[in-house]
Amino acid sequence: MKTVIVLLAALVALSGARSAAPPSADDERARVRAHLEGVLEQLRTSPPAGLDAAQRAARAETIEWLAEYTERGRYPHNHVTAVTSPIFVDPHGTPCAVGYLLLRSGEHALVDRIVRTDNRVRVADLAGDEQLGRWLRERGITLEEAARIQPVYEPAGDPGRDPGVSPFTAVSIGVSALTAGVSMYAVSAGESARAAGWVEPLAVAGVVGHGALLMSLYTRDEYPGWAPWVHGAGVLLGALTLRAATAPTEPEPGERSIQVAPILAPDRFGLTLRW
Structure with missing residues (x-):
């Protein structure tokens, strides 16, 4: 799971590299x-x-x-x-x-x-x-x-042109940076991430933020081609981060367990049997 989280974090963070968007x-x-x-x-x-x-x-x-x-x-x-x-x-x-x-x-x-x-x-x-x-x-x-x-367009590379950053792109970068940062911390910190009280709410914020941005694409006639991929990956990444941050600790050697729980917050809604 750690490898999956790292790869998804890298993908989501790429939205920051695609910020050279046209005017809104x-x-x-x-x-x-x-x-x-x-x-x-x-x-x-x-x-x-x-x-x-x-x-x-x-x-x-x-x-x-x-x-x-x-x-x-x-x-x-x-x-x-x-x-x-x-x-x-x-x-x-x-x-x-x-x-x-x-x-x-x-x-x-x-x-x-x-x-x-x-x-x-x-x-x-x-x-x-x-x-x-x-x-x-x-x-x-x-x-x-x-x-x-046909409208007039300024030539490509015109140093006097400031293409700007659209509000959608700016929010995408912020939510992507939040999700990628929290997920990387959850992977690197391990048990410490589970004890940190801020990891879970920020991971939830990442899931909600990416989900909202993904849904907003259905109301937009125009959007960057990378947006659906980044925000779809962001939802999955946030869910995996929550799973990693809230999963129960590994059982002791010789101990067996069965866990029936949803992927999000299993310690709250799941059922774990150990013997």
Whole structure:
């Protein structure tokens, strides 16, 4: 059991090494929404000249699709780099705004090709794509307008950029450090850990904290890919730490015993028979 606890403690502690997270999801969502609302205003008030009736109708429909996408507020999240950058379709299947417009009009093959070729492509760099060019002409949208739909991202490695740490990441680091530290102490201290009155409540706090963070992932559209693994391991680690800290002492040589108890706090809820 000691080996298992040490390995899990190392895994949970790794959450501290993954703290280079992008700005908080709420801040980034608000930024993208504000950008799209500004683009919608421009698209509605400044149509290009020379559109025929079919193009004007398709353009109006495309603008309404973009308004729906903006209002829904579910935008792609880049799990690949520590700084914000465009991503056409994220690992959860959430498309960017241009990708959403393409999918709404049935251009699934085009979206799949773009994702396979370069999922972090900037729309302006697709100027030579004939299939995209045809779609833009049919929808009454210029390449410049399509490129404008894509939010502006600062270049990776910009020394002036402070990516910050999201509240979720900060809490993850704190709970992980608590759980890993208590578990390592329980392993190294042995019998002394069982006598220390603070080990059990802190281990319980680790279980509850990791469990709450794990459950909170179900309410988040975006989260770091490492989070479910770290917090799932944290729940198990806290339970094993409690078991190690509260297990009854080993029987004397020649003594036999049978213990029927739950993994948590067996001295309180379990039954041990010795003879």
